[in-house]
Amino acid sequence: MASNISRALNLRHLRAFIEVAHTGNFTRAADKLAISQPALTSTIHQLEALIDVELFQRTTRKVTLSPDGEEFLPTAERLIDDFEQAILAVHANAKRRKGLVGIAVLPSIAIRLLPRVLENFRQSHPSIRVNLRDDNARGVQRQVLRNEVDFGISNLWEDRPELEYTPLFRDPVGAVLLADHPLAQETSPLPWSKLKGYSFAAMSHDTGVNALLNTTEGLPESVYSPDFEVLTLVALTGIIEAGLAVTALPKLAMPRFSEPGLIFKELTDPFVERQVFIITRKNEPLSKSAQIVLELLSAALAEPEQLLAKPIQN
Incomplete structure (x- = not known):
C-alpha cells in the first residue's frame, strides 16, 4: 500500500501543498505556481485522496492547515529541499567533470585580487574555466553549503560543522574618509575614539563587515548604531x-573609483582585522580542476599586499 502511494505521489503534489500552506489561499498559490486554480484544487484533492488524509480546513473565507497538514508540512518542505539539493549536486558534479570550477567570493576580493591571479591561471591552464560568483559573507557560505560552487x-x-575553514590572510580595518x-x-593612525561626534555609515547587517x-x-x-546602513559598497x-x-x-574593500578621492586611515585601540578563509565542504574531496585552482589561489592570495602592487598582465 505504502509503495503504491509513493509511486503515485510526485513533486507536483508536494509543491502544490506547500504553496497553499504558505499562502493560505488557492488563488494566490495558483498564481505563484503558474497554473489554474481548478488544476491546483484538483492536485490537492488527488494528494488528500492518495494519503487518505485531509490536509486543509476550508471555509468560505480562508484555508488553514489541519493538524495532519501541520505535521506533514515540514516533511514535505524537507523532501522538496532534498530533491533540489540533489539536482544542484548532480549539476555541480557535471560541471566539474567539464573543467568548470565555481568560486563564491567576497566582492572586494573578486575586484581587487582575483583578476591578477586568474589572468595568469588562464594562460597556464586554458582548459579549466573559472566561474566567479560574488556575494556577501553569508551568501558565500550559503553557496558552499548548497553545493552551488x-x-x-x-x-x-557562521561556524558550521559541515564546512571547513582554512585561514588565507588577514585584512586590517581602517577609516574611509574624504581626502x-x-x-x-x-x-x-587613528584611535577609534576619534570617530566620536561624526555620523557613521555601515554596511547592512547581513555582511561580514x-x-x-x-x-x-x-x-x-555610532558604529553600533549608525546613522546610515546600506546594502552595497556603491551606496556607501x-x-x-x-x-x-x-x-x-x-x-x-576600500573603494578605488571615488571622485573626489577617499583615503584609508589605519584604526587602532582596538586594532580590528577580518580573517579571510578558504571555505570548503568537510569530508568532500575537490575535483582535480578545483584543487588546481585552489592551490594557485592559496599561494597567490597568501600575501595580498604584494599582489595589489602587481599590474594585471595583458
Whole structure:
C-alpha cells in the first residue's frame, strides 16, 4: 500500500501543498505556481485522496492547515529541499567533470585580487574555466553549503560543522574618509575614539563587515548604531563622498573609483582585522580542476599586499 502511494505521489503534489500552506489561499498559490486554480484544487484533492488524509480546513473565507497538514508540512518542505539539493549536486558534479570550477567570493576580493591571479591561471591552464560568483559573507557560505560552487573565499559568517575553514590572510580595518576630512589630516593612525561626534555609515547587517564590527568591543556607539546602513559598497561610497558620514572597512574593500578621492586611515585601540578563509565542504574531496585552482589561489592570495602592487598582465 505504502509503495503504491509513493509511486503515485510526485513533486507536483508536494509543491502544490506547500504553496497553499504558505499562502493560505488557492488563488494566490495558483498564481505563484503558474497554473489554474481548478488544476491546483484538483492536485490537492488527488494528494488528500492518495494519503487518505485531509490536509486543509476550508471555509468560505480562508484555508488553514489541519493538524495532519501541520505535521506533514515540514516533511514535505524537507523532501522538496532534498530533491533540489540533489539536482544542484548532480549539476555541480557535471560541471566539474567539464573543467568548470565555481568560486563564491567576497566582492572586494573578486575586484581587487582575483583578476591578477586568474589572468595568469588562464594562460597556464586554458582548459579549466573559472566561474566567479560574488556575494556577501553569508551568501558565500550559503553557496558552499548548497553545493552551488566548489569552494568559497570569505571571512567567517557562521561556524558550521559541515564546512571547513582554512585561514588565507588577514585584512586590517581602517577609516574611509574624504581626502579633505579633518581626520584625514592626522599623520598617525587613528584611535577609534576619534570617530566620536561624526555620523557613521555601515554596511547592512547581513555582511561580514557589519558582523565583525558589532562583535568588537570598545568601539564608538555610532558604529553600533549608525546613522546610515546600506546594502552595497556603491551606496556607501556615495554617502562618504557627499560628506554625510565616515565609515570603516577592511583595506581590500576600500573603494578605488571615488571622485573626489577617499583615503584609508589605519584604526587602532582596538586594532580590528577580518580573517579571510578558504571555505570548503568537510569530508568532500575537490575535483582535480578545483584543487588546481585552489592551490594557485592559496599561494597567490597568501600575501595580498604584494599582489595589489602587481599590474594585471595583458
